[in-house]
Amino acid sequence: MARKLSLFLITALFALVLAACGNSDKTEEPESKGSGDEGTEQAEKLTIKHELGETEVDVNPEKVVVFDFGVLDTIDKLGVEVTGVPQANIPSYLSKFEDSKYENVGGLKEPDFEKISEIDPDLIIISGRQADAYEELSKIGPTIYMGVDTKRYMDSFKENTTQLGEIFDKEEAAAAELASVEESINTLSEKVKGTEGTGLIVLANEGNISAYGTGSRFGIIHDVFGVKPADENIEVSTHGQSVSPEYIAEKNPDYLFVIDRGAAVQEGESSAKALIENDIVKKTTAYENDHIIYLDPDYWYLSGGGLVSVSEMVKEIDEGLK
Template sequence: MKKTLLLFIIAVFAAIAVACGSDSGKEEKTEPASTTTEEKSSGDAQKEESKNEEVTVKHQLGETKVKKNPEKVIVFDFGTLDSLDKLGVEVLGIPKKNIPSYLSKYEDDKYENIGGLKEPDFEKIHELQPDLIIISGRQSDSYDEFTKIAPTIYMGVDTTNYMESFQENVNTLAEIFEKEDAAKEELAKIDDAVKELNDKASASDKKALVILANDGKVSAYGSQSRFGIIHDVFGLKQADENIEATTHGQSISFEYIVEKDPDYLFVIDRGAVVGGESSAKQVVENELVSNTKAVKEGNVIYLDPGYWYLSGGGLESVNAMIKEVSDAFQ
């Protein structure tokens, strides 16, 4: 009898011990799951809060409130597209005609075609219901029409204050899309490259002339003009300090080029990117111009019109522009 009672008591204590162990195991497994759920909720809340934040962008055409990290972005300015690409930001639509070759990935069908640079397809843009539209000079006359569809910001580069304007545009994009660290790193590299080129150019007495060739016609660009960055930022001296600063340049003759006799002649071939009939080389390197120092010394430099004419003011294009001039200038 005593033996039976003893066995019964031992069995009861064993059962209690097993039950306690089982409950303890359940508690240990439950706690991490509960913590993970809390962390996930906190992370979601932070993302939602960031999504609802707004950035007030002051630009040439007005002041626009933009939600951070907009998902559906339409871009008309190739320089801005260039910077967004460098920062790893996707876009929804672009004008697909005359896309610079180095941005050819955007010819893919996954990117919507939103019309031409000067002829936006407003019906298509309405249909896409974008969260943000980014424009520049060629679309500025249609700004009010764009604002009826979605928040619209102007991001053209001010050529009279090129680098500050360019940097401000990049920093604005970085703030909107929360890419501040990446933008800071890229801008620092460009600053270093500009300083190196400017130091070299400033120490030289060589003079340069920048021209745009367009199917037999030639225009010159000087300080504070569309391509004035060569003089104002890179530091190359001008062969003519009295060139009229206009968007379309000062119309010149080949006799003018001979008269100014530049040490360096930088040529941008507009026809190469808009379907012109003649090449800049055919136009520029004629019998008259062959008498200049630039031609005799092999210093006629054909700049990439994709960077210079179509998409200036982007992180990649500005970097490439610096390199082209730096490689040519001795």
């Protein structure tokens, strides 16, 4: 009897040990996927709603491909590194990204899908120039659209910057930078209120001139900074409204803001000044008062919508309003 009882106790004890081992394996299983902060970061995700859909992304993604230069300058300002960028036509103020340490992921309108696939990115950020490639890029990695909505420029800019702060765990830094930009805009807006006169925005492109007004890609000058438009009926389109020197003379702006596309994409020598400052335009108030302002195309044409580019855009307009 004693032997049977002893055997029973030994068997029961062995079963308890096995059960305890089994429970220990289940507890440790999540740790095999990562421990400490690393494991927490891998598990934490955000759902980003954007113009082209809804995308789940990791917080603090490691391998990031960025196609929008405004987003790139914001990420750089926040102290976050990226893996790949389109290295053709990078704005001069972002020339560090031409270095070979960064992967070249194609052109602004022609992404290199093979190279991007090799990177196996944790996040891809695009804007208008890559919108048509969204579906294909989404097959490679989580892709979000972060173009600026020019009809609500500041709200859109702030939303994008705030989301980038959330994605890269830089909320406080993003908020502080936004506050600084808004303060500079408020200061400029007050200056504009005390400045009489109208403004006209034109793009010089291979011998052609296009005008842009409120709600356009360059409409921040009117919509946010407060410069009164010389023409309130300019057609809103990506490529602007085709105009002539006679049109500029007819509208006779007090300030003429010029963006040189050729200088931005480096297609030969810049010819904007020769195109704009002809005998007809020289009769305008803007020319007579030395108020033709040539804006830096790096900020206005290639990027825009970034913490750095918007800050510099504010400075250029402020300096131009003499």
